[in-house]
Amino acid sequence: MSDKTLVCRDCGQEFVFTTGEQEFYKEKGFTNEPTRCAACRKAKKEQNNRR
Known part of the structure; x- marks a missing residue:
């Protein structure tokens, strides 16, 4: 793996x-594989927790 x-x-944005x-x-x-970068994953998670 690499x-x-x-x-x-x-x-x-590109992410590794x-x-x-x-x-x-x-x-x-x-x-x-992940489809979102770390920042967008965090934002999506916070958005889901508000509901």
Whole structure:
């Protein structure tokens, strides 16, 4: 595995999906790569918690 550069679906900025993060996703059984950068993931999580 190596670091991957992905594009955030919300803000369009590139972000790095590190080898460590990929291993964490695999360990947790996640099959999809993240579609949002860390900042947008945090904002989305906070938005969902307000409802």
